[in-house]
Amino acid sequence: MSEALAKKRKIQKYLGNVEVKIEHCKGCGFCVEFCPTGALELSKSFNKKGYHPPMLVDQNYCNGCDLCGLYCPDFAIFGFRVGPNPNFKKDEKAK
């Protein structure tokens, strides 16, 4: 699974971010698996109920599309756009 996720990762033209309501997460992994750019992973740490909430691997991969928010059955995560990504280089597109 993680290999497939790594393949999706590239630096995004627009930078996004996610907000996670850590205690509402039930660790189902929908957000991680279905983020189109593989920007998330489940963290090693636990919340109070014993689930592993998601976190961004690297903000450069997140474009703020909020697909994670559309999938999350626990309303525990959502994504939003921050602005143009200064780390984005034109030739990244070719990849």
Next chain:
Amino acid sequence: MSEQTNHTEGEPRVNPVLPYLREDRMPHIWCPGCGIGTTVNCFARALTESELDLDKVSIVSGIGCTGRVAGYMNLDAFHTTHGRPVAFATGLKLANPDLKVVVYSGDGDLMAIGGNHFIHACRRNIDMTIVCVNNFLYGMTGGQASSTTPDPATTTTAPYGAFEHTFNLPFLADSCGAVYVARWTTYHVRQITKAMKEALAKKGLSFIEIISPCPTLYQRRNKLGDGLQAMEYYRDNSVVKSGADTREVEIKYQGEIICGKFVDRERATWLDCYNTRNAAAIGARYRPYPWRENGEGGVK
């Protein structure tokens, strides 16, 4: 916000689904990896995109895990008795035809105990939207077989495997007269959102079936993994066939799931037929229902 989040910089942001939820009731009771919450996200976005006056939207559920949706939504909501949301919603719509009425419930509630109400609402073409979250069994009560449990899935009441013929829900809705019929799985979040938006805009009975994981009962008992594995299964085994003949979209155990919009047609609603008949019988004295405070409608 007292809830712990990872929020760091900038102004506080709000999850777009939050305004549609009764936040004081969160976290909800649904199990990890249950698909019902995902459908609620789609419904919230469909409401936003439809730009409806939320004071005129009502949601009605029956009993079941899916039946909890009405109680969690920040809309005028009614949580009816088991099997009766369509009957209640019919009354609600006819008493106040200006309302946009949405029934949101499970396969057991709508199609087993409530099946009679469903077929008649379709036949009458009552102007409402019915969303059926189909997880192939009775989730809330411990996983009994329902009218959609496919042979040979095991359930608590079918320990050797279900054997009954199942309902093919899009075909049922289509043949009874629904004017909009679609099926998607919880993997298809964008398509569900679009279907809900179309259904809300459709005059007459619109029906959406959403195949959804019940990891606690259906997936676990049948050794099908967790909610995520069910979602991956939907992703890999769904075939989109919009306009497919509904007779051919039956779901077999772990078979392919045919998705899409199957029916989108025009047919007079119950209320249109009522007014047409009365106008024909009574003549000019008849003013069509609904009768307004400004004197429109009714018999002079």
